[in-house]
Amino acid sequence: MTDVPTGLLFDDAMTLLQGIAAQHRLEAETLALGRCHGRVLAQDIDASLALPPFDNSAMDGFAFRHADLAGTETQLRLAGEQFAGPANDVAPGPGECMRITTGAPMPPGTDTVAIKENCRVENGVVVVPDTRAAANVRHAGEDVRVGDRVLQAGTVLTATRVSLAASLGLASLRVARKPTVAVFTTGDELVEPGMALAPGQIYDSNRELLMGLLRADGLEPTAWPRLPDDPKQVEIALRDAGCAFDLIVTAGGVSAGEKDHLPGVLAQFGSTHFWKVKMKPGMPLLFGTLDQARVLALPGNPVSVLATYLTFGRALIDGLQGRSEPRPTWRAQLAAPLEKAHPRREFLRGRLFGGSNGVLHVEADAATGSHRLRAAAEANALVVVPEGPQRYAAGEVVEVIPL
Numbered sequence: 001m002t003d004v005p006t007g008l009l010f011d012d013a014m015t016l017l018q019g020i021a022a023q024h025r026l027e028a029e030t031l032a033l034g035r036c037h038g039r040v041l042a043q044d045i046d047a048s049l050a051l052p053p054f055d056n057s058a059m060d061g062f063a064f065r066h067a068d069l070a071g072t073e074t075q076l077r078l079a080g081e082q083f084a085g086p087a088n089d090v091a092p093g094p095g096e097c098m099r100i101t102t103g104a105p106m107p108p109g110t111d112t113v114a115i116k117e118n119c120r121v122e123n124g125v126v127v128v129p130d131t132r133a134a135a136n137v138r139h140a141g142e143d144v145r146v147g148d149r150v151l152q153a154g155t156v157l158t159a160t161r162v163s164l165a166a167s168l169g170l171a172s173l174r175v176a177r178k179p180t181v182a183v184f185t186t187g188d189e190l191v192e193p194g195m196a197l198a199p200g201q202i203y204d205s206n207r208e209l210l211m212g213l214l215r216a217d218g219l220e221p222t223a224w225p226r227l228p229d230d231p232k233q234v235e236i237a238l239r240d241a242g243c244a245f246d247l248i249v250t251a252g253g254v255s256a257g258e259k260d261h262l263p264g265v266l267a268q269f270g271s272t273h274f275w276k277v278k279m280k281p282g283m284p285l286l287f288g289t290l291d292q293a294r295v296l297a298l299p300g301n302p303v304s305v306l307a308t309y310l311t312f313g314r315a316l317i318d319g320l321q322g323r324s325e326p327r328p329t330w331r332a333q334l335a336a337p338l339e340k341a342h343p344r345r346e347f348l349r350g351r352l353f354g355g356s357n358g359v360l361h362v363e364a365d366a367a368t369g370s371h372r373l374r375a376a377a378e379a380n381a382l383v384v385v386p387e388g389p390q391r392y393a394a395g396e397v398v399e400v401i402p403l
């Protein structure tokens with residue numbers, strides 16, 4: 001592995017990973033609208049319908065010609081009713097009005113609506129107050145005009161975007177296929193929760209952590225049986241997964257120990273894109289390819305799993321799906337001073353809270369060890385501290401990654 005990029009700066013590793021992801025962009029598939037939520041759109045959508053499609057009333061009331069109004073009150077003859085639904089053929093004449101409900105098409109010739117509560121109906125005559133011209137009317141195309149590009153490939157289909165597609169009458173959309181993901185935890189010390197612990201053993205917590213993080217990002221990961229620290233078994237299981245999944249995520253066995261077999265297996269049977277990133281926690285992170293799968297081998301300490309998944313894991317999943325819409329960047333004011341001496345980019349655990357002045361604050365946790373899962377569980381954000389020695393005063397602004 002002499003020519004493997006190693007000890008990369010965070011941004012350089014990210015660029016490399018994003019480049020590899022772009023080369024292995026997953027194909028698009030057509031899905032019924034109801035299955036598109038959360039997916040990355042793989043087509044541009046241009047409106048073939050105006051929204052609203054026709055002039056309609058914004059309120060329940062009476063529709064009339066504004067030109068018919070005379071003074072503070074005007075009497076108009078009630079010519080009929082137009083409810084939301086099929087347009088009837090009634091066209092009120094001059095001096096007439098129509099009862100109308102919200103969303104109903106404006107009857108021919110009418111241009112203004114007075115709301116019901118401000119009108120009186122007396123013997124087939126409606127007394128309407130003075131009303132601004134075009135009041136309470138929603139005009140055709142005021143939201144979307146025919147031909148407008150309303151959604152772009154690479155954006156994520158939130159509920160509002162799927163709903164917008166529905167309002168244009170689209171029954172299905174082209175979306176990126178979701179990556180299939182195999183999750184492995186490794187280590188002879190690991191025991192399934194529910195089993196008894198022998199001395200030296202610990203419960204496997206990374207499996208739930210990874211499965212939960214991946215599911216929260218909309219994927220349906222498959223957890224494989226835990227791997228022992230045996231190179232042959234690691235090789236067999238990973239090669240098996242490598243020919244069946246788009247992505248393999250492992251935890252543990254990637255640093256310098258005698259039992260850390262991931263780097264060797266990947267070097268021998270696949271390829272390594274980079275190994276070791278100047279970040280804390282998560283330094284031994286390994287990224288490679290095995291058969292048809294991209295392999296992201298995360299360091300075993302639980303907080304390293306969290307930090308590397310939220311940064312590189314997410315970027316890889318986004319890249320494979322061709323997501324071009326960036327995830328939002330959040331910033332908050334430090335609640336207390338913060339100092340860092342080492343050169344790596346650090347991801348501290350922290351608690352975000354909104355101040356009474358409307359400003360987001362974050363309190364960084366003093367428990368920095370990457371084994372401190374409890375501190376991570378009590379946190380609701382990671383605090384990003386850039387490379388190099390840093391000294392922040394309380395109130396200075398830092399980037400945060402909400403959990």
Ligand SMILES: Nc1nc2c(c(=O)[nH]1)N[C@H]1C(S)=C(S)[C@@H](COP(=O)(O)OP(=O)(O)OC[C@H]3O[C@@H](n4cnc5c(N)ncnc54)[C@H](O)[C@@H]3O)O[C@H]1N2
Nearest residue numbers: 185204205206207252253254255256260283299300301304
């Ligand atoms: N000589 C060196 N030692 C270490 C280095 C190094 O560069 N040189 N890196 C350290 C850093 S940083 C980290 S992070 C860890 C990463 O090591 P591995 O990825 O090889 O992970 P393991 O050694 O297998 O495990 C590390 C730690 O995490 C616990 N663990 C592992 N899997 C799980 C799991 N599924 N659930 C709960 N806990 C897990 C494991 O028991 C270890 O305590 O290496 C440092 N050492």
Ligand code: MOO
Nearest residue numbers: 281282283304370
């Ligand atoms: O940098 Mo390792 O990922 O702390 O524990």
